[in-house]
Amino acid sequence: xAAYAILAALLATQHMAMAGAATALLAMRIGTSGLQRLVMSxxxxxxxALFFNDWRRACNEAELRAMTTEGKSITGPFRAMExxxxxxxxxxxxxxxVRDVSLSVRPGExxxxxxxxxxxKSTLAKIMAGLYVAQAGSVYWNGIDIAxxxxxxxxxxxxxxxxxxxxxxxxxxxxxxxxDTRKSDDVNALKDAVSYADLECLFNSLAHGWDTVLDRTFRxxxxxxxxxxxxxALARAHFRDADLVICDExxxxxxxxxxxxxxxxxxxxxxxxxxxLLITHRLASARHAEQVVVLAKGRVVDIGAPEELLGRxxxxxxxxxxxxxxxGQADLxx
Ligand SMILES: Nc1ncnc2c1ncn2[C@@H]1O[C@H](COP(=O)(O)OP(=O)(O)OP(=O)(O)O)[C@@H](O)[C@H]1O
Ligand SMILES: [Mg+2]
Numbered sequence: 001x002a003a004y005a006i007l008a009a010l011l012a013t014q015h016m017a018m019a020g021a022a023t024a025l026l027a028m029r030i031g032t033s034g035l036q037r038l039v040m041s042x043x044x045x046x047x048x049a050l051f052f053n054d055w056r057r058a059c060n061e062a063e064l065r066a067m068t069t070e071g072k073s074i075t076g077p078f079r080a081m082e083x084x085x086x087x088x089x090x091x092x093x094x095x096x097x098v099r100d101v102s103l104s105v106r107p108g109e110x111x112x113x114x115x116x117x118x119x120x121k122s123t124l125a126k127i128m129a130g131l132y133v134a135q136a137g138s139v140y141w142n143g144i145d146i147a148x149x150x151x152x153x154x155x156x157x158x159x160x161x162x163x164x165x166x167x168x169x170x171x172x173x174x175x176x177x178x179x180d181t182r183k184s185d186d187v188n189a190l191k192d193a194v195s196y197a198d199l200e201c202l203f204n205s206l207a208h209g210w211d212t213v214l215d216r217t218f219r220x221x222x223x224x225x226x227x228x229x230x231x232x233a234l235a236r237a238h239f240r241d242a243d244l245v246i247c248d249e250x251x252x253x254x255x256x257x258x259x260x261x262x263x264x265x266x267x268x269x270x271x272x273x274x275x276x277l278l279i280t281h282r283l284a285s286a287r288h289a290e291q292v293v294v295l296a297k298g299r300v301v302d303i304g305a306p307e308e309l310l311g312r313x314x315x316x317x318x319x320x321x322x323x324x325x326x327x328g329q330a331d332l333x334x
Pocket of ligand 1: 117
């Protein structure tokens with residue numbers, strides 16, 4: 001304002017020619033907008049620096065919480081996974097999401113993990129997959145504490161199909177083969193995975209077959225339904241060919257026929273020597289497991305063979321009867 005006032009005064013007292021005043025006005029305008037841009041850039045730089053700091057802190061935190069990359073080597077065939085008195089607190093929470101949980105998984109076994117929403121099933125699955133390191137207790141793979149094992153080697157033995165699996169904006173092929181990039185060109189493994197997840201029909205309906213991008217943001221891209229995505233995820237888990245397959249509600253979007261087939265295939269996977277940790281709310285499917293673990297508020301409240309749990313009063317039997325009653329089958333089918 002002062003500069004504009006001085007300019008007006010100089011012009012009025014004829015100390016400055018009109019052309020000079022106009023040039024000065026223009027220069028002042030350009031200077032002001034330059035200054036504004038500078039201030040905005042400094043602002044942006046500050047904001048980005050905060051994000052960068054957050055990212056660096058997150059990386060450091062992740063490194064502190066992750067399994068080591070230089071730990072004990074995990075080799076040899078899978079013999080057993082033992083979860084011993086494991087507890088886990090999410091950062092900033094006082095109540096543990098998983099507390100004092102013990103269970104074991106052996107080759108060729110399906111272990112069903114059931115329980116109400118928020119009971120800690122997904123958290124336990126991530127601890128068993130080695131994504132979260134438990135603050136108390138340990139998980140042993142063939143007798144080796146996984147917190148001290150080499151995480152790259154450990155992860156090779158595990159396939160994890162999470163509840164909120166990723167829908168990558170990639171081709172249908174990449175969406176499946178991404179689970180094991182070392183063999184992404186293996187056509188036979190891809191065909192196996194596709195047939196395992198009954199995806200042949202879907203691929204015939206895709207405009208560019210396996211090379212169709214599964215995202216409509218891109219030209220020629222196609223979107224899939226929730227159930228079709230879930231089949232892609234099942235194929236992705238199968239493609240990985242791991243010793244322990246952890247499936248967190250793998251059939252929540254499948255139609256009844258596909259769901260029954262999916263459970264049968266998981267059973268067949270176990271019969272072929274793999275181990276399956278199955279998290280499900282469909283208790284009828286838990287009947288085909290070797291072992292059922294019932295969680296409530298992070299604790300194991302019931303554990304045993306399905307026949308055993310159905311044979312005595314308990315949470316599993318109550319929930320099972322409740323679901324069976326929905327279909328008008330109050331009698332135990334075993
Ligand atoms: N990322 C997180 N940060 C903080 N707390 C979390 C986080 N994820 C889950 N929790 C909390 O941990 C507890 C267990 O959650 P979890 O997702 O393991 O339950 P769940 O048994 O898988 O439930 P659902 O059947 O709904 O999938 C819940 O109380 C939840 O609020
Ligand atoms: Mg869950």
